[in-house]
Amino acid sequence: MTEGSGFVHSHALVESKQIGPRTRIWAFVHVLPGARIGADCNIADHVFIENEVVVGDRVTLKSGVHLWDGVTLEDDVLVGPNAAFSNDPAPRSRVKPAEFLKTRVRAGASIGANATIRAGVTIGPGALVSDGAVVTRDVPPRAIVAGNPAHITGYLDTPEVRVDGPAISAQRLGSELPPLQARGAKLHALPKIVDLRGALSFGEIGAHLPFTPQRFFIVYDAPSEEVRGEHAHKACHQFLVCVKGSCTIVLDDGEHRDELRLDSAKVGLHIPPMVWGIQYRFSADAVLLVLASDTYDADDYIRNYDDFLAAVGKKPA
Structure with missing residues (x-):
């Protein structure tokens, strides 16, 4: 079916009313009521988006991405398949913290497949997180990071x-x-x-x-x-x-x-x-x-x- 000139697959569960125009949501996606998603996004199969999540415009989420409370993706972000976010540095079953840590991915940044983003970090604008990297600290603007723990290997657009x-x-x-x-x-x-x-x-x-x-x-x-x-x-x-x-x-x-x-x-x-x-x-x-x-x-x-x-x-x- 279509929502605001966008597309929502018949096997997706979209409970939020805050979905921007021309956004495409594919099969087996679950978006909770409080989530905010911008325009022209593409959300692939098997994505879960929790309530206190903000997704900007023109964001691409590949299959297997889960966005938990406290995660913000700014405009033009790409998140690769099965990239993992966390929001609680000391999780316990059935114990919810008073406030989840805020994780922010700045405009134009890309996160590779199977990368892990620790709760509370900021990925700088235009940065690139390589496949499989484990990000434990903030990533500077335009930096390329790789490894476990992730470290800077170079900078984009820098001759x-x-x-x-x-x-x-x-x-x-x-x-x-x-x-x-x-x-x-x-x-x-x-x-x-x-x-x-x-x-x-x-x-x-x-x-x-x-x-x-x-x-x-x-x-x-x-x-x-x-x-x-x-x-x-x-x-x-x-x-x-x-x-x-x-x-x-x-x-x-x-x-x-x-x-x-x-x-x-x-x-x-x-x-x-x-x-x-x-x-x-x-x-x-x-x-x-x-x-x-x-x-x-x-x-x-x-x-x-x-x-x-x-x-x-x-x-x-």
């Missing part, structure tokens, strides 16, 4: 910048460093001096450093699966040098993104204010030196990605 390689000689490094797309971000070549005593790299204010540092900090012993950064600064500039090992940097100005691997003390990365920065995929021996233009000020940080997009004049996903 990779080749910083070094066989085609780039030390003598011509300054002219060969590639440009970055993120607004104001730039790679800088640092001198390297080698003699019998070893190698030395240095930087001078003006010649190599685009600002006068007021602070420095060093990141080391970072587990490879951990992600650092995930913020922007309102006024502070930063200059990053991976003096040992390697790490991957993601830059985002709200419109353009870059991903690059720092693995040489001959290269410094200048991150200007109002550019979102992420560091991940640290090698076991990585030592990352960060020079900052200002002393620490908690008010200078923007730690929420939606707030960052608003600050640079972009509409959150």
